[in-house]
Amino acid sequence: xxxxxxxxxxxxxxxxxxxxxxxxxxxxxxxxxxxxxxxxxxxxxxxxxxxxxxxxxxxxxxxxxxxxxxxxxxxxxxxxxxxxxxxxxxxxxxxxxxxxxxxxxxxxxxxxxxxxxxxxxxxxxxxxxxxxxxxxxxxxxxxxxxxxxxxxxxxxxxxxxxxxxxxxxxxxxxxxxxxxxxxxxxxxxxxxxxxxxxxxxxxxxxxxxxxxxxxxxxxxxxxxxxxxxxxxxxxxxxxxxxxxxxxxxxxxxxxxxxxxxxxxxxxxxxxxxxxxxxxxxxxxxxxxxxxxxxxxxxxxxxxxxxxxxxxxxxxxxxxxxxxxxxxxxxxxxxxxxxxxxxxxxxxxxxxxxxxxxxxxxxxx
Numbered sequence: 001x002x003x004x005x006x007x008x009x010x011x012x013x014x015x016x017x018x019x020x021x022x023x024x025x026x027x028x029x030x031x032x033x034x035x036x037x038x039x040x041x042x043x044x045x046x047x048x049x050x051x052x053x054x055x056x057x058x059x060x061x062x063x064x065x066x067x068x069x070x071x072x073x074x075x076x077x078x079x080x081x082x083x084x085x086x087x088x089x090x091x092x093x094x095x096x097x098x099x100x101x102x103x104x105x106x107x108x109x110x111x112x113x114x115x116x117x118x119x120x121x122x123x124x125x126x127x128x129x130x131x132x133x134x135x136x137x138x139x140x141x142x143x144x145x146x147x148x149x150x151x152x153x154x155x156x157x158x159x160x161x162x163x164x165x166x167x168x169x170x171x172x173x174x175x176x177x178x179x180x181x182x183x184x185x186x187x188x189x190x191x192x193x194x195x196x197x198x199x200x201x202x203x204x205x206x207x208x209x210x211x212x213x214x215x216x217x218x219x220x221x222x223x224x225x226x227x228x229x230x231x232x233x234x235x236x237x238x239x240x241x242x243x244x245x246x247x248x249x250x251x252x253x254x255x256x257x258x259x260x261x262x263x264x265x266x267x268x269x270x271x272x273x274x275x276x277x278x279x280x281x282x283x284x285x286x287x288x289x290x291x292x293x294x295x296x297x298x299x300x301x302x303x304x305x306x307x308x309x310x311x312x313x314x315x316x317x318x319x320x321x322x323x324x325x326x327x328x329x330x331x332x333x334x335x336x337x338x339x340x341x342x343x344x345x346x347x348x349x350x351x352x353x354x355x356x357x358x359x360x361x362x363x364x
Contacts, residue, residue: 001146002066002096006153007038008315008324011063014340015041016055017333019361030330031308038315038327040337043361050359052078059084061345063160064092064153071101081168091166092156096149098140100172112140115173121181128198128205144176199250201225207257208233208246211286218269219286220276222260233281237263337363 007013015036030036045051056079059065065084067074074080081093098115099105105118116122116139117132126133149171156169184202187193193200204210208230211219224230230246237260244259245252264272269285276283287295293304293311305314308329315324328336341351341363354360 001035001142002094002149002153004035004038005146005150007327010322010324012340012343013039014058014337014344015039016044017041019043019045019051019358032310033330034310034312036330040328040331040335040340041333042337042341042363043333045358045360046077046079048357048359049078050354050357054354054359055079056084056087057346057350058344059087059091062088062091063157064094066094066096066149066153068096071095071097071106085166089165090160092153092160092169093166094149094153094156094169094171096145096171096173098145098173100175101170112137112173115140115144116177118174119177119181120185121177123195124181124184124197124200124203126197126203128196130198132197139180140173140177143180144178145171145173148176148179199253205250205253207244207253207260210257212261212264214267214269214272215265216268220264220269220272221284221286222282224280224282229280229282232279233276233283236276236279236281239263334361334363 003013003015044054046055067079075082084091084093095101097106098110098112099108113122113134116135121139122132122134124132125135149169152169152171156167160166184193187201188195193202197203199205202209206225208225209223211221213219222233224233227246231241234241234244239259244256247253247256267275273283273285285295292298293306298304302314304311305326306312307326315326318324338348338351342348351360351363355362
């Protein structure tokens, strides 16, 4: 994802894949591999010295390298930070792992759910009286990993302008997730939240910050935290503040939530959205992934685009002068790679030599 984001912000990115078993040929494109879009790829055999030499050759003129192996693997391959920075002292060497490059867990396997479990984030997500809820793999892999890696790489590239020297970016998902939890830890420190899941201000405990089921078994999300927005909600619901006050006392919330839930249950999701449209009640329909691309706001902003017969998220964020954009659909390994590598500074003879030695697969 980090490579996709950087490519769609305007960087020239090449993805290095494991070489095909045959060592030759271009694989069939996977049109649903959205995270592989916007950049070509090259199959590389890192078990061969010539494959390692190919990567080091790319490092000579690259601004940054991203690797996601366990700590120590690239060093054993001959592609660690020291080897790459010898070729290019301005190189930013981005390393993304779950546990980080150091620490007692750094060398063992794990996945998103494990990383967010260690930070307090997983414990905090879920309904009261129920186990923690896995929030897809948005928090660890993508929030704490890919986004912090991209931020770190861009910050290090800015620093290169001043010092002329690259450095290693150690983007650990546990560190990134902990950073994302800063506000949550601040609320806990101030005594505004507790470790009781589903009973706090922002975890569904409050009657003014939760999802409510509608008559047609759909849901709407209500989040009028501020009093003026809460008053706007009550007006559209036909309720009085004396009946359902904007209480900040957690022990009041269950009863108040029942009153709001009973009213919400009297209409369908779409009926409520019609009734609440244009208000500052801080409300939104809970849409499925099938529905989201077709919402008028998402359509107006082109938040989703249809490519190759599939709806997918568009490039983000937006810029006024240098627009971000999906550069290309996912391609087969080796497809469109030769022109990019030529722009990178490798001529045809050099590329053909790498292919003939089995260092890289076929490119076109």
